[in-house]
Amino acid sequence: xxxxxxxxxxxxxxxxxxxxxxxxxxxxxxxxxxxxxxxxxxxxxxxxxxxxxxxxxxxxxxxxxxxxxxxxxxxxxxxxxxxxxxxxxxxxxxxxxxxxxxxxxxxxxxxxxxxxxxxxxxxxxxxxxxxxxxxxxxxxxxxxxxxxxxxxxxxxxxxxxxxxxxxxxxxxxxxxxxxxxxxxxxxxxxxxxxxxxxxxxxxxxxxxxxxxxxxxxxxxxxxxxxxxxxxxxxxxxxxxxxxxxxxxxxxxxxxxxxxxxxxxxxxxxxxxxxxxxxxxxxxxxxxxxxxxxxxxxxxxxxxxxxxxxxxxxxxxxxxxxxxxxxxxxxxxxxxxxxxxxxxxxxxxxxxxxxxxxxxxxxxxxxxxxxxxxxxxxxxxxxxxxxxxxxxxxxxxxxxxxxxxxxxxxxxxxxxxxxxxxxxxxxxxxxxxxxxxxxxxxxxxxxxxxxxxxxxxxxxxxxxxxxxxxxxxxxxxxxxxxxxxxxxxxxxxxxxxxxxxxxxxxxxxxxxxxxx
Numbered sequence: 166x167x168x169x170x171x172x173x174x175x176x177x178x179x180x181x182x183x184x185x186x187x188x189x190x191x192x193x194x195x196x197x198x199x200x201x202x203x204x205x206x207x208x209x210x211x212x213x214x215x216x217x218x219x220x221x222x223x224x225x226x227x228x229x230x231x232x233x234x235x236x237x238x239x240x241x242x243x244x245x246x247x248x249x250x251x252x253x254x255x256x257x258x259x260x261x262x263x264x265x266x267x268x269x270x271x272x273x274x275x276x277x278x279x280x281x282x283x284x285x286x287x288x289x290x291x292x293x294x295x296x297x298x299x300x301x302x303x304x305x306x307x308x309x310x311x312x313x314x315x316x317x318x319x320x321x322x323x324x325x326x327x328x329x330x331x332x333x334x335x336x337x338x339x340x341x342x343x344x345x346x347x348x349x350x351x352x353x354x355x356x357x358x359x360x361x362x363x364x365x366x367x368x369x370x371x372x373x374x375x376x377x378x379x380x381x382x383x384x385x386x387x388x389x390x391x392x393x394x395x396x397x398x399x400x401x402x403x404x405x406x407x408x409x410x411x412x413x414x415x416x417x418x419x420x421x422x423x424x425x426x427x428x429x430x431x432x433x434x435x436x437x438x439x440x441x442x443x444x445x446x447x448x449x450x451x452x453x454x455x456x457x458x459x460x461x462x463x464x465x466x467x468x469x470x471x472x473x474x475x476x477x478x479x480x481x482x483x484x485x486x487x488x489x490x491x492x493x494x495x496x497x498x499x500x501x502x503x504x505x506x507x508x509x510x511x512x513x514x515x516x517x518x519x520x521x522x523x524x525x526x527x528x529x530x531x532x533x534x535x536x537x538x539x540x541x542x543x544x545x546x547x548x549x550x551x552x553x554x555x556x557x558x559x560x561x562x563x564x565x566x567x568x569x570x571x572x573x574x575x576x577x578x579x580x581x582x583x584x585x586x587x588x589x590x591x592x593x594x595x596x597x598x599x600x601x602x603x604x605x606x607x608x609x610x611x612x613x614x615x616x617x618x619x620x621x622x623x624x625x626x627x628x629x630x631x632x633x634x635x636x637x638x639x640x641x642x643x644x645x646x647x648x649x650x651x652x653x654x655x656x657x658x659x660x661x662x663x664x665x666x667x668x669x670x671x672x673x674x675x676x677x678x679x680x
Contacts, residue, residue, distance in 0.1 A: 173323040176200035177207020179569040179581040180325030185256045190589040201267030206246040214355040216381025217242040220373045222427040225576040232420040239482040272541040278601035278673040280322045324568045326536030337526035341504030348523045363387045370527030371397045376479040383489035404482035442472035456487035466497045476627045529629025555605035557649040558584035564604040579652040587659035600670040618642040
């Protein structure tokens, strides 16, 4: 059985960023990035539905160490994956990436202070984008010839797996859906050969996926209807840099400014929405009303029942969502579904949508933690739903593991980077004090632990989030167990906060016997 200092699970944006932070802070450590799929990119390689794009600006969604340089804040998945590939080449990470190596079990031994990972691999499966990742698949980093085996030991495991279930979509609980005899498509498993030209398409849902799909499908379809049970907020944004900025600033300074601008403006907008929800709601509704054609009223189609940022705000770059509504190639329908006919939909209001060719169930994704990897300590399985998160990145009672989670109210990468900086600093602290393991541990009594008020670490009330809450870890209401606040606070915490609060450090049992 082979050994490597650090294993990073997942070659998406979280795993790539952590690898770079590890290079910068611990250049002597050996590491490998294990990716279960046949290509890098995570979300941006997996999802294939038309128009898939970021729902955060790329200036903050991109890496601080490799700035996004395109003249658009919101970009499509192919461009994002190309950017990730360039970042990998810039940081010389390709030789550390092993594709088609899926981690299925992870057990930590307190005696050896090491993780043992069980790996499923397929040496014969086809690797996509060979021009980009061929060397990554063929080459192996120092001390990692073990990858052809089925297990691997390491000191630290980094779970950069995101929080979507790639294997199973969230079931669409829609009454009478089985009666519909035409095509039913879930965005997670979009057939790349689906021909929707001159077809009537209905998208069921009102979240980011539906808002992305509508303008994209409307370019070729006969007509697209977004059918929503309840509306959401849609914010328009200019997707190009103002020419005056490009005239006044050199490129290097411009990218720094744009990153700061988007980070700060989103932070201020979020804080404003939470502090003054009524005013924020009115402003958003007035903006949407201005963009809508006269035939589509704000009420009920764009009057959400919840306050801004209780669910994630959807973005419409350059107002593309509203453009197709004004053009008449798309429309909105709001109401509860009563049932389906063979080629139509009946609403409880009595309204019907007839001659439907394709139904797209954009009703949310199934959320999982740590990529469904079976996690155990000393052979005892860990029930993650019973655990709380330490500073948003380590799991209570689970040593030497970082679970990289981004933000739901800002760019994912900002939160992922704060976690990476914090954990790399923790590793440095352990090296200086010659400790072998660091375990998040609640320091109060069992009664105090049981009395702690907990909540979901995903601070949204979206339906798909609520459905997953019982299976995910929680955050507490005190000390390092609190929910992360924002990037400015969290990056300061990552760089300077006390690393002994809520952490139990140990030497291995073997080392203790030798003392």
